[in-house]
Amino acid sequence: MQEITHISLDTDMDLVLVHKRTMKLGELAGLSLALQTTFATAVSEVARNVIEYGHDASLMLGIMADLKEPDKFLVATIKDHNNNLTDRINGGLVYARKLVDKFSMISTEAGVEIILHFKIPGSQKIISSRIEQWIISFNLEPPVSPYDEIKRKNKQLQELAEKLKESETQYKELTNSLPMIIFSMREDGELLYANSWLEEFTGETLLQLNVNKWANVMTPEDLAARWEQWYHHVAENKPLTQEIRLKNVLTNEYTWHQLSAFPLSDENGKTLYWTGFIVDIHARKVMEQTLKDNRELQEIKVQMEEKVRELKRSNLELEQFAYAASHDLQEPLRKIVFYSDYLYKNYSALIDERGQLYFNNMMGASQRMIQLIHDLLNFSRIYRDNLYLEKTDLNVIAAEAVNDLEIGINAKQAVIEIAHLPVMFIYPIQIRQLFQNLLSNAIKFSDEERIPHIKIYALNGGKEIQLIFEDNGVGFQEKHLDKMFSLFQRLHSREKYEGTGIGLAMCKKIADLHNGTITATSEPGTGARFIVTLPKEVVV
Amino acid sequence: MEKVVKILLADDDLEDRYIMQDAFSAINLAHVPFLVEDGEKVLEYLAQMHSDEGILPSLVVLDLNMPRLSGTQTLRELKNIEHYKDIPVxxxxxxxxxxxxxxxxxxxxxxxxxxxxxxxxxxxxAQHFYDFCLSKHSFPEFNSLINNFK
Structure with a gap:
């Protein structure tokens, strides 16, 4: 069924309308005047009963013109919301039942629905385009009375009001759902409107912001500058875009926002107020800052790399210099040692006692210098060029070191305990030197009170191996730790313990060479523990 | 008859040459060493001996740091010349x-x-050099030298 027009049934005045419209529909459907009157009378009868006894009723006029069905009907549907209506009006509808071809009355919980079918005689073709025209003509139908006019206008107004309400709700929902603050503001900075985000973000109501002039949501230094900028822009009447920091009431942190505002003018060009929005651009700001920091870091990195290259170059030069210097120093020194040895052996009888003492001191000094240059030469030779990592059994290295120091070990009756050591990729000659230096130190700095007991063992630590050299010697104070590994640094006098102060510096250099580290722990009088940490895989 | 032994020593340092000569003299082998001041002189001396069909040295001892022709350069030259390449250095x-x-x-x-x-x-x-020439002494091989190097 297709609806053609709709009439609400409120007062007796509506009965006039019902009659008119029903007559009109009959006429459009090609009914004879008699049939028009019959249909109109039936519908009016029902409408009258419903208006009298019912509640919130309406009439819908339509047509049932299915192409496949031979019979076409005009249809009148009256709905009422009073569900107790049926009994009261049943008697009054006797006449109407007789006038139409089909009459039905359905009672539901929502109310009563009465449907009247009135057959259109003849074989008129009623196509949908014609029905469309009927609908239009009903809508354009001039009002039959001032009441009809008012009623119609009322209906239109109501529809408009509903649409407006709907659109306003939509607008509010829209502005509130956008992740930005939308506002309108007077030239003097007084907020007129703001969506819910402003209060959600700042924790301040429109009124509060207007009273304190945004003082609680901006930093004091920003506040003055931003208002000054606002008044400046307002005076120029130009759109405004600026970046501001607003305090988030939830985190109590200032985050960056972009404020955009545009003047809104009336037809005479006079500015009424400003509208605008505030968007969170904190992520962008942070990213910009990060990018800037990255750029600066990159520059610093380039500078650092250049410095490292310079340092490496100068280190290499120094090493080469140390090597050349000690090599060349060795030659005249060898002569001094040779001649003093010769003189002493052949002519010492000719020198008095004091002279012989001094001669001995001189020879001792020369010997020390030989040792010094020898150590220095070895020290300066430790750099990666010409060295190759080799898979080496540290047990063999340790045994060799012990073997080399046999004399010292036997002299002090030292006990050396070597646990099973791993096989590693290392520079074997240098690691042997390291073992030898640490072992010879442990023997040298033994405590006279007890037999030296030295333990060497390895600890496996994931990507690295720790080699531990533990003794029960005199130990050292840990405040000297940094000094100990520097070149020429000695903790004892030459009279007490001989040495050049190169041994541990060399150990450190060897550890560095393997990208490893060396450190030590000790308590004076209880022994020392040297820890060499080497990566399992030396990256050259 | 005892074998005539000649040892050619090259060192740019006058004092070292003097000490070396002194050492050989002290063990009554004053005529064994022939001392020159650099590598060029080594080659000259050998060429002279070769052309005069004289006695080639049984051993050549080379200092490393020498002007003009260094120890290693001289060594290379010697090993490249057929007549000298078998002389121990x-x-x-x-x-x-x-x-x-x-x-x-x-x-x-x-x-x-x-x-x-x-x-x-x-x-x-000096004694070892001489004894070596009479096959009474042998010098340690390179491998053991390098292994002992610390």
Missing amino acids: IIFSSSLNVIEMHECRQLGALSYMVKPFTYEEYLLS
């Missing part, structure tokens, strides 16, 4: 240097010695 250096040692071994030197620090050691070295 000992490198006599003032310091141990493993890189130089490798190089000298590759060039075909017999051994590598560090110059002595005492007169006694010099006497012993």
Whole structure:
């Protein structure tokens, strides 16, 4: 069924309308005047009963013109919301039942629905385009009375009001759902409107912001500058875009926002107020800052790399210099040692006692210098060029070191305990030197009170191996730790313990060479523990 | 009749040459060493001996740091000349240097010695050079030298 027009049934005045419209529909459907009157009378009868006894009723006029069905009907549907209506009006509808071809009355919980079918005689073709025209003509139908006019206008107004309400709700929902603050503001900075985000973000109501002039949501230094900028822009009447920091009431942190505002003018060009929005651009700001920091870091990195290259170059030069210097120093020194040895052996009888003492001191000094240059030469030779990592059994290295120091070990009756050591990729000659230096130190700095007991063992630590050299010697104070590994640094006098102060510096250099580290722990009088940490895989 | 032994020693240091001669004299072998001041003189001397059909030295001892033709350069030259390549060469250096040692071994030197620090050691070295020529002494091989290097 297709609806053609709709009439609400409120007062007796509506009965006039019902009659008119029903007559009109009959006429459009090609009914004879008699049939028009019959249909109109039936519908009016029902409408009258419903208006009298019912509640919130309406009439819908339509047509049932299915192409496949031979019979076409005009249809009148009256709905009422009073569900107790049926009994009261049943008697009054006797006449109407007789006038139409089909009459039905359905009672539901929502109310009563009465449907009247009135057959259109003849074989008129009623196509949908014609029905469309009927609908239009009903809508354009001039009002039959001032009441009809008012009623119609009322209906239109109501529809408009509903649409407006709907659109306003939509607008509010829209502005509130956008992740930005939308506002309108007077030239003097007084907020007129703001969506819910402003209060959600700042924790301040429109009124509060207007009273304190945004003082609680901006930093004091920003506040003055931003208002000054606002008044400046307002005076120029130009759109405004600026970046501001607003305090988030939830985190109590200032985050960056972009404020955009545009003047809104009336037809005479006079500015009424400003509208605008505030968007969170904190992520962008942070990213910009990060990018800037990255750029600066990159520059610093380039500078650092250049410095490292310079340092490496100068280190290499120094090493080469140390090597050349000690090599060349060795030659005249060898002569001094040779001649003093010769003189002493052949002519010492000719020198008095004091002279012989001094001669001995001189020879001792020369010997020390030989040792010094020898150590220095070895020290300066430790750099990666010409060295190759080799898979080496540290047990063999340790045994060799012990073997080399046999004399010292036997002299002090030292006990050396070597646990099973791993096989590693290392520079074997240098690691042997390291073992030898640490072992010879442990023997040298033994405590006279007890037999030296030295333990060497390895600890496996994931990507690295720790080699531990533990003794029960005199130990050292840990405040000297940094000094100990520097070149020429000695903790004892030459009279007490001989040495050049190169041994541990060399150990450190060897550890560095393997990208490893060396450190030590000790308590004076209880022994020392040297820890060499080497990566399992030396990256050259 | 005892074999005539000649040892050719090259060192740019006058004092070292003097000490060496002194050491040989002290063990009554004053005529054994022939001392020259650099590598060029070594080649000149050998060429002279060769053309005069004189006695080629049984041993050549080379200092490493010498002007014009250094010890290693001289060694290379010697090993490239058919007549001289079988003469044993000992490198006599003032310091141990493993890189130089490798190089000298590759060039075909017999051994590598560090110059002595005492007169006694010099006497012993001179004696060893002489005994080597009579096959009464052998010098340590390079591999053991390099392995002992610390």
